Amino acid sequence: MFELDVRSRKPIYEQLVDKLKELIISEVLKQDEQLPSVRSLAQQITVNPNTIQKAYRELENQGYIYSVKGRGSFVSPTSPKQNTEKIMKMKNELLKILSEALYLGISADEIIQLIKEAETTVRGGNENDSLT
Amino acid sequence: MFELDVRSRKPIYEQLVDKLKELIISEVLKQDEQLPSVRSLAQQITVNPNTIQKAYRELENQGYIYSVKGRGSFVSPTSPKQNTEKIMKMKNELLKILSEALYLGISADEIIQLIKEAETTVRGGNENDSLT
Amino acid sequence: MFELDVRSRKPIYEQLVDKLKELIISEVLKQDEQLPSVRSLAQQITVNPNTIQKAYRELENQGYIYSVKGRGSFVSPTSPKQNTEKIMKMKNELLKILSEALYLGISADEIIQLIKEAETTVRGGNENDSLT
Amino acid sequence: MFELDVRSRKPIYEQLVDKLKELIISEVLKQDEQLPSVRSLAQQITVNPNTIQKAYRELENQGYIYSVKGRGSFVSPTSPKQNTEKIMKMKNELLKILSEALYLGISADEIIQLIKEAETTVRGGNENDSLT
DNA sequence: GTGGTCTAGACCACA
DNA sequence: GTGGTCTAGACCACT
Known part of the structure; x- marks a missing residue:
């Protein structure tokens, strides 16, 4: 379930934070779930x-989870606003890497093609979502 | 011109690398310019x-500039050939980051918008300028 | 073990890179070994x-080792896949240096002799050892 | 005639030394020629x-040329022994790079193929040599 | 303890 | 003047 890459330059606790965030955002881990x-x-x-401790503390700081002394840690009620900050970051990063790609001679059409590829990957995992 | 954030978690030399890359990509710094x-x-x-050296060295490794002892550092000419491998790498990277973006809820349309923005950065400085 | 020539024109960190590369290639330092x-x-x-850092960094860039903050530096696993691009580069480099060698008057037979020498270095430590 | 690569990391004076050595060895510049x-x-x-000065001085030190005050610089009578040192260096370098190539999975046969390619390149330029 | 970044200041090779 | 290497010593982030 948790595939960590110890070789990565990204610290383990950060990988954990990211993984857990994903699980929360995708609602694999539901609101108030332990x-x-x-x-x-x-x-x-x-x-x-x-290391786990540190990851949990970080998630708590970012408002994704809350901890109750003696009981454990739980998923916070999702407030959609929390992501705006992350989305902003991602858009900046995208802009940077898209410029690099264009500079390298990759055409806009090619990138759009890649978006489509990416879409099938992302949507593929939860395509029946709307039917539940 | 170079606004650095010494408090940032991102190392100074990396900030420099990013800034200089931008300048090269947007062709503010032209080919073979010192x-x-x-x-x-x-x-x-x-x-x-x-710290500057480290940044320059990194840019040299990434193929953006070249340095000559006793003469200085210069912007590399973009060699449209040979880059097929680089392009492959970039496409893989793009696919990854595009998936992340979609996952975060950024729509394909929004990304296409960003591509347009990026295009003006990369090409804006030289070509269709005269039409405005 | 590490004999360095501080008087040499070749920088210390480069000597280190070469020495460590040898140790990795000859598999004295095995995959994932620290x-x-x-x-x-x-x-x-x-x-x-x-200076050591610089050497390690260089080796990391060249894909021979990987470093993890707080844990240490380790020999990269040889990934037989993905290396096609690396192999292309190496072949180009080889072609260049072989031409130089021939030009200097070194015969093809002599080079083949050197290949055999190199083979014992690379494979010698593990395989046909038991036959001697 | 003298194609210098200002982008190369190899100092210009060294490139000059190498070029001139080639011309002397290949007897394009004949003995005692100015x-x-x-x-x-x-x-x-x-x-x-x-820079030229430095290259000439280096060539004089290595015995390839001699200078006469007030008259100029001239090609030394060729002593074939001079190259042994260079050939030794080249063989060492070859051994190193051949090991790397084998390590990357390039087979001995492939390298021999490359030798043949290199041979046609090198011999191609002066194939009628023996007829003069 | 590990790797990584940064500074201050020195010396070298090259043009 | 240029880039490049190296040292000594400090501080940070991570395990």
């Missing part, structure tokens, strides 16, 4: 509990 | 010369 | 840690 | 006279 405990998750993916 | 010397730029933005 | 830490190696061969 | 004067050559290839 997250695995620090220790159990640490054991499951063989990672230092401190 | 970049500011390591020392002069260091003084201008009050940063250690080693 | 390299000596920047600081320990620096102390061992009495060279500034920054 | 070399172009520092100034005229500098002008011809638009390079700083100091």
Whole structure:
């Protein structure tokens, strides 16, 4: 479930944060659902509990989860506004990389083609969503 | 001209790399044009010369500039040939980031809009200028 | 183990890169094996840690090792896939240097002899060892 | 005649030394023939006279040419031994790069193929040599 | 403890 | 003047 890349330059706790964010955004982890405990998750993916701790704290700071002393950590009620900040970042990053791509001679049409490819990948995983 | 954020988590030299890349891509810095010397730029933005070197070195590795001992650093000519491998890499990277963007809820239309923005950055400075 | 020539015109960090490359190619350093830490190696061969870093960084750029913050530096797994581009580059480089060699009057037979030598270096440590 | 690559990391004076050595070895410049004067050559290839000076001095040190005050520089009588040192270097370099190539999975046969390619290139330029 | 960034200041090679 | 290497020593982020 949690595939971590220890070789990546991105710190493990950040990878965890990203993974968990994805799960929350995609509502695999639903509102107020309990997250695995620090220790159990640490054991499951063989990672230092401190690292999990750090990831959870980060998620709490960013408002994705909340912790209750003695009970555990839970998914926050989703407030769609939280993502605006992330979307802004992503758009900036996109603009940068799109410029690089165009500079390299990749045409707008080719990029649009890639968007279509990406769409099938992303939508493929939850295509029947609207039917539930 | 070079606004650096020393507080940022992104290292100074990386910020420099990004800034300079932009300038090269947008052709503010033209082919074979000389970049500011390591020392002069260091003084201008009050940063250690080693940091500038590191940025220049990185840009050289990425093929954006070339440096000649005793003469200076210059913008690489864009060689439209040979770049097929680079283009392949870029397409893979694009596919990844486009998926992320779609996943975040950015629509294909929005991305196409961003492509148009990027196009004006890359081509805007030289071609259809006279029509405005 | 690491004999450096501080008087050489070749920079220390480059000598290090070459030495380490050899060790990796000859599989003295095996896949995913941890390299000596920047600081320990620096102390061992009495060279500034920054110089070791530079060497490690270069090796990382060339794909021979990978470094993880807080954990250490490790030998990259040889990924037989994906390397087609690298192989293309190498073939071009080979063609260039082989031409130079022939031009200098080194005969094809002599080069083939060198290939055999190189083969024992690369494969010698593990395979037909038991037959001697 | 003298094609210099200002973008190369190899210093211009070294490129000059190599070029002139080639011309001497291939006897395009014959024994005791006069070399172009520092100034005229500098002008011809638009390079700083100091750089030419340095190249000539280097060639004199290596025994390829000799200079006579007030008259100019001349090609030394060829002593074939001079190249042994260079050939040794080349063989070492070859051994290194051949190991890298094998490590990357390029087979000995493929390299031999490349040798043949290189041979046609090198011999092609002066194939009628033996007939003169 | 690990790698990574940065500074200040020195020295070298090259044009 | 240019780029390039190296040192000594500091601080940060991550495990």
